[in-house]
Amino acid sequence: KALNIAVVGATGRVGSTFIEVLQERKFPINNIYFFASAKSAGKKIEFAGKEYEVEELTENSFDRDLDLALFSAGGSTSKKFAPIAASKGIIVVDNSSQWRMDKNVPLIVPEVNFEDIKKYDSKIIANPNCSTIQSVMPLKVLDERFKIKRIVYSTYQAVSGSGFKGIKDLEEGMKGNPPTNYPHPIFNNCLPHIDEFLDNGYTKEEEKMINETRKILDRDDLKITATTVRVPVMNSHSVSINIEFEKPFEMKDIYDELSKVENLVIVDDVKNNQYPMAINATGTDEVYIGRIRRDFSTENGINLWDVADNIRKGAASNAIQIAEKIFEIK
Ligand code: 11C
Secondary structure (H helix, E strand, O other), rough: EEEEEEOOOOHHHHHHHHHOOOOOOOOOEEEEEEEEEEOOOOOEEEEEEEEEEEOOOOOOOOOOOOOEEEEEEOOHHHHHHHHHHHHHHOEEEOOOOOOOOOOOOOOOOOHHHHHHHHHOOOOOOEEEHHHHHHHHOOOHHHHHHHEEEEEEEEEEOHHHHOHHHHHHHEEEEHHHOOOOOOOOOOOOEEOOOOOOEEOOOOOOOHHHHHHHHHHHHHHOEEEEEEEEEOOOOOEEEEEEEEEEEEEOOOOHHHHHHOOOOEEEEEEOOOHEEEEEHHHHHHOOOEEEEEEEEEEEEOOEEEHHHHHHHEEEEEEEHHHHHHHHOOOOHH
């Protein structure tokens, strides 16, 4: 059945990728509507060879025959409007951080924990943070087999994670102009600072990675720490993941488990300089892992390097994959 869809935040960085990915994946659409703030209302969007006008999002926007709303317009918009859409029976897949840790809302990466959706009675489904999505892809199978004891995340995150304003700071920085989004230049620099600082010294991005990983793996007790860093890369996040297990393992078993995960691609041939890189991940929906090796500093540990397109698998594509599974498309 073809669906009636709303795209909320249609003119943003993720919104424009929703539009691309829906077309690429030939998502079955009957009617589609595009919403944004008053500032962007009236802009034109081309979709499947037809021109559409962006409408201002209001409380009445969902008073029409809709099956699905894809939201990526920030937390406060999702807070106000996602419950309005849900109250009208519309499935909302929300890319903001607003509902992720709500105990009544599932937080889903389809290849990892889609079945969790059945544990909730919620029309709102939360899409995790980009760096979390790509990081949990290899973790679930390893946790099931060897039981994870502790995780150390160190991220190398692209400027597209900050939307068009982050991209602009890097582009302008390359021309010698000062930043207007980040507190310091991002060109020729690394900023150990993503999102706001909390009183405990961590950033919100680090807190999201810790809390969301625990929820997706269903391991409230899991020890996790994270340092998240903005690097001068246009697109695709990279994450160094150090994992300690309760149980001993052979490296071959680690590879065997990882090779079972759908859409997780192992690129690990160091003799030929082959490992995952941001420039190769960009424009794809897979998550790439490599540099998989034993951590000799501890009893049962490994390190790996994990790369994905943060706007596609980290946001738009993951949300659309969730919708495909809910509506049993493909
Ligand atoms: C970044 N991870 O790269 C952020 C962007 O909670 O959805 C996504 C923020 C979020 O800056």
